[in-house]
Amino acid sequence: MSTAETTTGGAASPLARIARRLGGGRDNSFGLLAILIALCVVLSFVSPYFLTATNLLNIGRGIAIVGIVAVGETIVIIAGGFDLSVGSVMAASGMIAGFLVTHGAPLPAAFAAALAVGIVVGFLNGAIISYARINPLIATLATLAIIRGLGYVISGGRELVISDEAFLTFGVGQFLGVPYIVILLVATFALFAWLMPRTLFGRYAYAIGSSARAAQRAGVPVSWWRIVYYVTCGLLSALAGLVFVARTGNAQPSAALGIELDVITAVILGGTSLTGGRGRLWGTFIGLLLLGVVNNGLILVGVPAFWQQVVKGSILLIAVLYDELRRNRVEEA
């Protein structure tokens, strides 16, 4: 029986229905949730520190930046695209905000300028991919290099130390014990997870990722929507760039170097198909939590930091292999 069929039966048991809701049905992130819970149980035995509120909030803070970007990346990948330029956008938008704030601009203006950087780069990515028909991997690899390079050129490679109180509060402040940035992370996920099944924005992301040709023939303005998805991803990357500066207290041109590895791992681990058309933000959220817990666990059990990169790469490889297997199974059925 194909995975597609399991979700379509009319009279499923309540448990299966809950599982489908949580896991996004055939994307099977329910299995991932089980792995996450099992890992948490193991870690709570291995380290008494794991289940403390401080540690859990640390995990939350640790995944906030990657998570906000992963929301945008999930949408772009569902729509059949790819965005490697997210880390560069984060650094560039952080630099702009940092520069403006240290030169006396009001904070809202600095934030607006940073977000504008994300929108402009997202627009460029989408326009290049839609109209010049360049492979998204190559197009965004190019903008990754260009934006990162411009960041170094304009800053001269120097980092800026932020002393603006409000900016720093955004990074470290809490509401009822929960860091602002964790609230921002959850709110971003919740907003887009709610929008995806209920709006044209979401519907067309799945349609274009599934078959851009069929969508085009049905009268969907495919190029325009592709640009909208890249702009969304750019905007969320810029927002994450602001969080990065607020947390670390400085804006640097080398910020978030290589962060696309973490972002894409969370997305693919969460069950979004690399070929587009399939995926759920819930899945990405669980994938993100799993990555956060693995990172945290490695530190708690004292694995040297260099090994974390190896583990992350291996998780990505396993997630991609699993995606490939699942796709073949569906196609054979």
Next chain:
Amino acid sequence: MSQPLLDLAGVSKTFGPVTALDRVDMQIGAAEAVGLIGDNGAGKSTLVKILSGLYPPTTGTMLFDGKEVHFGSPFEARAAGIEMIYQDLALCGDLDVAANVFLGRERKKRYGPIRLLDRAAMREDARRVMRELGTDIEPERIVGGLSGGQRQLVAVARALQFQPRLLLLDEPTAALSSEKIRVLMGLIEQLKARGVSILMISHRFTDILHVCDRIVVVRQGRIAGELAPHAQPPDRTMAAMHAMMTGDALGAGA
């Protein structure tokens, strides 16, 4: 025939040095079913693509319902009342049946300034149109998990949902079992009874003989001739069609 629904006069289409269609004149009446046959590359697909708004003609005029039309996109052709069912069906395999039926023309409901998809209404309408087609495929089914025949029904449902005046069918029976073909042919009869005009491309002469009021044969970009399917016994009609397609004199070759 009173005023035809569709009236083509001198329609040509060239692609660089290649002439795909050469001064084609053709009419389709209201509630008339016309079969279009011809060899591969004879110009059938080009003609249908012009009608569905995929390409503009190079020269010639196109009257639809008495008014001259210039379709800039499939969207404009559809707005005028011309629906097309593609041979490859043009469905999104990862979306469910209801989403495919309404793709590009989703129902929405307003909440103040926000417009959200009206998923319940689209599911209900999709279920109703699937029932009309004599099938109970659930609107929540993912299209990628359906059989070829079921997908064909989804493509038909998609075209019918919007009450077209002219339905273009490109090899509609290619993916169907003989039983499903009978269902589809019955459906075409039903549509004719409702006043929908049909232009059908098919390699299956028997399908065309059964449902079409008139058969138009294209060869090398031109209309080679027309036939009335029931004017003579079926084997004679077939022989005449074959002769027009290949350009042989009647009865001259196998």
